[in-house]
Amino acid sequence: xxxxxxxxxxHLPKTNCKxxxxxxxxxxxxxxSQKSVELSACPHVSEAGKTALxxxxxxPIRLVTLGGGEKKIxxxxxxxxxxxxxxxxxxxxxxVRVKDTQSLAExxxxxxxxxxxxxxxxxxHMGLDGFAIENASGNGAAFLKCVDAVAAKTxxxxxxxxxxxxxxxxxxxxxxxxxxxxxxxxxDNVAAVAALAAKHKCPVAVVSRDGLDQLSxxxxxxxxxxxxxxxxxxxxxxxxxxxxxxxxxxxxxxxKNFRPLGYPVITFPGDSASSPxxxxxxxxxxxxxxxxxxxxxxxxPSLVYPLLTMRLNIYTDPQKPIQVQPGVYQVGxxxxxxxxxxxxxxxxxYFAIAGETExxxxxxxxxxxxxxGQSVLTAWAAGKFDADKIAKSVKQFDMxxxxxxxxxxxxxxxxxxxxxxxxxxxxxxxxxxxxEAVDIGGFLKRSWS
Amino acid sequence: xxxxxVPLEKWSGKVREVTLGGSGGRKGxxxxxxxxxxxxxxxxxxxxxxxxxxxxxxxxxxxxxAPLRQAWGDALEDPGAWxxxxxxxxxxxxxxxxxxxxxxQGNTGPEQAKAAAEKVLAAVxxxxxxLGPEVPEKDNxxxxxxxxLAAGQRIGLGYCMEKxxxxxxxxxxxxxxxxxxxxxxxxxxAKQLNILISDVGLSADSIIMDPTxxxxxxxxxxxxxxxxxxxxxxxxxxxxxxxxxxxxxGEESWRQKESKFAxxxxxxxxxxxxxxxxWEQITALALINAGADIVVLRHPKTVDAVKAAIRKLxx
Ligand code: SF4
Numbered sequence: 001x002x003x004x005x006x007x008x009x010x011h012l013p014k015t016n017c018k019x020x021x022x023x024x025x026x027x028x029x030x031x032x033s034q035k036s037v038e039l040s041a042c043p044h045v046s047e048a049g050k051t052a053l054x055x056x057x058x059x060p061i062r063l064v065t066l067g068g069g070e071k072k073i074x075x076x077x078x079x080x081x082x083x084x085x086x087x088x089x090x091x092x093x094x095x096v097r098v099k100d101t102q103s104l105a106e107x108x109x110x111x112x113x114x115x116x117x118x119x120x121x122x123x124x125h126m127g128l129d130g131f132a133i134e135n136a137s138g139n140g141a142a143f144l145k146c147v148d149a150v151a152a153k154t155x156x157x158x159x160x161x162x163x164x165x166x167x168x169x170x171x172x173x174x175x176x177x178x179x180x181x182x183x184x185x186x187x188d189n190v191a192a193v194a195a196l197a198a199k200h201k202c203p204v205a206v207v208s209r210d211g212l213d214q215l216s217x218x219x220x221x222x223x224x225x226x227x228x229x230x231x232x233x234x235x236x237x238x239x240x241x242x243x244x245x246x247x248x249x250x251x252x253x254x255x256k257n258f259r260p261l262g263y264p265v266i267t268f269p270g271d272s273a274s275s276p277x278x279x280x281x282x283x284x285x286x287x288x289x290x291x292x293x294x295x296x297x298x299x300x301p302s303l304v305y306p307l308l309t310m311r312l313n314i315y316t317d318p319q320k321p322i323q324v325q326p327g328v329y330q331v332g333x334x335x336x337x338x339x340x341x342x343x344x345x346x347x348x349x350y351f352a353i354a355g356e357t358e359x360x361x362x363x364x365x366x367x368x369x370x371x372x373g374q375s376v377l378t379a380w381a382a383g384k385f386d387a388d389k390i391a392k393s394v395k396q397f398d399m400x401x402x403x404x405x406x407x408x409x410x411x412x413x414x415x416x417x418x419x420x421x422x423x424x425x426x427x428x429x430x431x432x433x434x435x436e437a438v439d440i441g442g443f444l445k446r447s448w449s
Numbered sequence: 450x451x452x453x454x455v456p457l458e459k460w461s462g463k464v465r466e467v468t469l470g471g472s473g474g475r476k477g478x479x480x481x482x483x484x485x486x487x488x489x490x491x492x493x494x495x496x497x498x499x500x501x502x503x504x505x506x507x508x509x510x511x512x513x514x515a516p517l518r519q520a521w522g523d524a525l526e527d528p529g530a531w532x533x534x535x536x537x538x539x540x541x542x543x544x545x546x547x548x549x550x551x552x553x554q555g556n557t558g559p560e561q562a563k564a565a566a567e568k569v570l571a572a573v574x575x576x577x578x579x580l581g582p583e584v585p586e587k588d589n590x591x592x593x594x595x596x597x598l599a600a601g602q603r604i605g606l607g608y609c610m611e612k613x614x615x616x617x618x619x620x621x622x623x624x625x626x627x628x629x630x631x632x633x634x635x636x637x638x639a640k641q642l643n644i645l646i647s648d649v650g651l652s653a654d655s656i657i658m659d660p661t662x663x664x665x666x667x668x669x670x671x672x673x674x675x676x677x678x679x680x681x682x683x684x685x686x687x688x689x690x691x692x693x694x695x696x697x698x699g700e701e702s703w704r705q706k707e708s709k710f711a712x713x714x715x716x717x718x719x720x721x722x723x724x725x726x727x728w729e730q731i732t733a734l735a736l737i738n739a740g741a742d743i744v745v746l747r748h749p750k751t752v753d754a755v756k757a758a759i760r761k762l763x764x
Contacts (some may be wrong), residue, residue: 082677082681083670083673083677084674084677120715120717121666211453213452213453215453216452238761238764239758239761239762240488240490240761240764243488243738244488244489244491247486248455251455251456252456255456256454256456260453274757278754281730281754281758282758284731285734285738288735289738300719300723301716301719301720302718302719302720302727303723303724304719305707305717305724306666306727306728306731307731309665309666310731312666313666313669314735348663348668351666351667351668355667355704358706359512359709439553442552442553445553
């Protein structure tokens with residue numbers, strides 16, 4: 001939470017000695033609130049003042065990191081309730097759960113498949129982020145064997161799930177350097193589990209099904225043991241319960257700066273779901289509505305791909321539209337007689353045109369011009385989509401060598417560019433296509449066959 | 450006293466209630482009325498949980514993906530049979546799309562539109578929304594005919610768009626129908642169109658807005674955020690953004706290649722019949738969480754899944 005200049009000023013010496021380079025303490029406080037100077041520029045601030053200011057400038061939701069390898073899960077540190085207010089910064093970690101009651105061969109196979117899974121979308125490679133190992137057997141030795149099996153197959157972050165401190169200790173003794181999340185401290189084991197987290201320097205989850213008061217008692221107990229990296233499980237499992245409790249947690253952190261619950265949240269959408277599809281659906285809600293780590297009970301590309309796409313959508317910065325790479329794209333298998341359509345590199349525009357052309361059944365060439373991710377009309381209005389630029393792209397990507405004809409189709413919205421483009425590309429016939437992508441099929445049928 | 454006090458918002462506005470049907474012998478369905486964000490029952494009421502509509506076409510939808518064609522089977526051949534089956538499968542209302550009126554898809558006229566609407570109205574007692582092909586002149590032509598045919602039954606007519614809102618809004622006034630106002634994913638355009646329609650004289654209780662749906666992977670995040678903004682604006686008291694929201698989820702999800710194609714797509718996409726359904730379901734749930742009051746769906750299993758999710762959200 002950013003402090004105002006006045007709030008900061010209260011903690012400064014108020015002597016106006018100018019040693020910080022500012023005429024008054026208040027002026028310095030104002031700069032500090034804009035984060036354009038560091039507190040250390042004032043040599044006179046008291047220890048108490050320092051502590052108070054540092055505590056107050058901590059983010060309202062702590063950033064918690066799992067994993068000791070190359071790939072980590074970093075969640076928390078969100079600053080808004082709605083993505084349009086700014087953006088959501090740290091995409092939830094999607095982890096797959098295995099149980100130590102499954103055969104090791106089964107576990108190894110699942111982990112290898114899930115860890116190796118990647119799928120590409122708009123040039124972004126997406127995949128799963130880690131594994132949770134549950135001590136379902138209640139047996140410490142079986143748990144360690146299962147953790148061994150998972151750890152041998154992946155370097156992705158782990159969640160160690162057991163309520164038995166001895167079982168956790170066994171696994172932590174071996175794998176603490178991987179910085180796994182310990183799940184979980186509850187009201188019965190909090191002292192022992194918090195001590196483990198402190199000893200092994202690992203993040204720890206706290207769980208309570210008895211309401212937010214109890215949950216915040218637990219985080220305070222864990223804090224007292226010297227552990228700051230905490231993940232919350234407010235106990236809710238179903239659609240409505242998780243929506244409400246996760247919303248309450250996010251609001252408490254952001255609107256009230258309520259420290260004891262200013263941590264990311266772990267969810268288990270499979271626990272209340274009646275089918276794998278329903279688990280995926282609830283997981284997609286947790287992606288949008290305030291989940292930090294989402295534990296899945298299975299791995300199936302048909303379910304994970306839509307879920308990863310959801311995460312990509314929700315965590316896109318609303319101020320920066322996703323762009324596609326400018327260049328030549330093929331729809332179907334176009335020949336040198338197939339039509340050439342021109343458009344901009346705003347991802348939605350591209351998807352709409354590629355999709356509609358694909359459904360039209362006409363193979364085609366798409367020449368995507370770099371408009372810094374703006375749509376046709378916006379780019380045209382901003383001077384980023386003009387005859388010059390289109391002509392340059394046609395030459396740069398050597399369209400002439402790919403085609404037996406010399407016709408290109410302009411988006412209907414920029415029909416005005418036709419004249420200039422005819423001058424810039426004298427060998428080409430400039431056709432004006434439809435304004436909306438949905439009409440591409442009809443246009444091609446009328447004008448191309 | 451508990452030490453954790455959850456911050457509650459004191460919203461000054463609420464979403465308007467709009468009733469479809471409930472007149473001329475047709476069963477009524479009221480949507481809207483929320484006094485807080487979706488399902489935040491600790492803060493305010495959501496008197497009418499979101500409704501699920503099933504989309505039927507006046508054409509046999511030969512271009513629809515295999516999982517859809519298999520699910521509907523012979524019902525695709527006749528909008529009446531299709532609507533009846535949709536009602537049996539749990540639809541709260543039926544959305545009839547007059548696809549054949551599109552200039553590229555048959556360019557049929559008012560007579561065919563009336564015939565299709567008549568079949569649907571006769572087959573079910575549920576509320577009905579009739580959508581034109583979204584070609585403004587054509588919409589006016591076919592929707593006027595349907596409006597007169599169903600006079601007094603309070604059906605929904607769409608779309609009122611920037612170009613043709615006057616005609617459709619006037620017809621809604623004359624025949625006691627509800628107008629569906631559609632704008633391209635933009636808060637100000639949505640609000641502006643609601644104002645224009647109100648200026649024609651149609652009561653705000655007879656307007657439902659369609660902010661334009663982007664499917665998962667194809668602009669979902671734009672629709673999601675515009676809907677959250679519209680809903681927040683309504684809750685802080687802006688009456689011209691307080692109309693219930695309507696999302697054509699099925700239509701948008703099923704036109705994407707993830708949903709359409711079983712072959713010629715990357716193996717990392719998994720099984721088509723599973724992926725395509727989840728695609729539609731995630732799109733629906735995301736928009737319900739953003740404030741949708743009516744989601745229009747295509748696959749019967751999506752209807753089941755989304756209804757179950759709504760029940761569990763409200764519970
Ligand atoms: S150095 Fe510290 S005490 Fe001196 S003016 Fe700056 S803020 Fe005030």
